[in-house]
Amino acid sequence: MNKKYDVIIIGAGISGCAVAWKLARYNLDILLLEKEADVATGTTKANTAIMHAGYNADPDKLKGRLNVKGNEEIREVSKKLNIPYKEIGSLVVGLEDDDLSVIDELYQKGLKNNVKNMEIVDREWLLEHEPNISKKAVKALWAPTAGVITPWEAALAMAQNAVANGAEVKLETAVEDVLVDEGRVIGVKTNQGDFAADYVVNAAGLYADEIARMVGIEKINITPRKGEYYIYDHAKDFEVNHVVFPVPTPISKGIVVTPTVENNLLIGPTSHNVESKTDLATTREGLKEVYNGAKKLYPELDLRDTIRVFAGLRAADDTEDFVIEAAENVKGFVNVAGIQSPGLASSTAIAGYTADILKDEGLILSEKKDFIETREEPVRFYEMSNTERAKMVDQNKDYGQIICRCETVSYKEILDAINGPVGARTVNAVKRRTRAGAGRCQGGFCGPRVVDILAEQLGIDPTEVKQEEGNSQILEYKIKELLGSRVMNNA
């Protein structure tokens, strides 16, 4: 067995990263394990990115309790960790008289959950603040505390802060079994060897039921529930100022129209159970449903300037609630499962709740004297004025070489993304850290350069560079080798 840890966390989505970040302030040896080549490649990379205000879930559900706390905490956390976050507020818009009772129910639920500053606003208010909204709009629930965040950067920032405070992150390390001795967890078996620990936290998202089964817990049952989306170029000139929802259905908050933090317009998601935990395909029917849904709220919205479609999978437990609890049968094992929406909005609160459970289970939480609270802000060249950019180029000429023209990403930012803490190993990991490839041409121009830079910095052959996970290598062979073999074959 390798070194022994106090706590091993399985899964580096927002839940696992938040737990690592929360625990890293205590005198503990922490190991965060992720089966893929980057953090935030599961559900955390494909969702609506809303910090929900907290009026959707019933107050007796864990979702209801943790959402409002997470929403309150994100203001401070986003500042300390330099996570892009915009508090633009949300509207649930009623288009028919029948919707009004649902809006009132949400308002009442929000009051019970202690959501601050909600109001029911009328048509005039709506038309003033959302000029393109449907003329059928009657009333809306306005929740100014809702916002939008960059989910993968939130997870990365927490993982990086945990590392700065001594935690270890091991990527491409898949947990294959949880090791138990005399009713107590003692570690995990992975494809990279065994790791010993006194406590194991299962934050494996869609696979949390399979990890739980490794210690004999059968009651967690995760169904993948797909949500499909369109995303627009940020140059699209169509005014949407808030997170705008229709009235919700029993299993979904409906098709949302919202700006992202980076000002791309996002529409979606659908909500349909699927068989496979890897089925991330978008479908003709799903995308039609998204567009039709969005048009109910914004009849003038068209599909011009959409730059990508994508899908995410919610990890829905049968209880339709978060399942965050210590195992009854195995001491030291804690599940953080069923983290579907509002898992992102609740993430810091989920982490706090998990730390409390670990403490109840006997983990000693003594605060570090030298805990580093902040994360240095990454350079975001695309947000800078020309004068600021010129200053950066004066300091380091690598800022003067623009690799991604759509999003104005410099060579230096890509170098930092690869060589910084929890560095990028794949093309998509570079994209998540810098936005290279996130623009209108979707990497058509900068993709090959990013492959070259990754190969150069990681000391690997360009044919080994992956897009994201599994066998997603981009290049099959070098053209010179192919030509060489042809010359040989013809000889």
Ligand SMILES: Cc1cc2nc3c(=O)[nH]c(=O)nc-3n(C[C@H](O)[C@H](O)[C@H](O)COP(=O)(O)OP(=O)(O)OC[C@H]3O[C@@H](n4cnc5c(N)ncnc54)[C@H](O)[C@@H]3O)c2cc1C
């Ligand atoms: C369509 C959609 C819309 C959503 N919209 C919102 C929203 O607007 N606001 C909001 O608050 N929430 C939203 N959510 C929910 C939110 O995205 C999730 O709650 C959150 O991302 C879950 O994070 P997680 O860390 O629990 O899971 P994940 O992000 O899936 O992370 C789990 C990690 O565990 C890893 N893993 C799995 N098995 C193993 C193993 N054996 N060994 C090692 N690692 C393993 C996976 O690779 C993965 O990285 C939405 C979800 C979807 C799908």
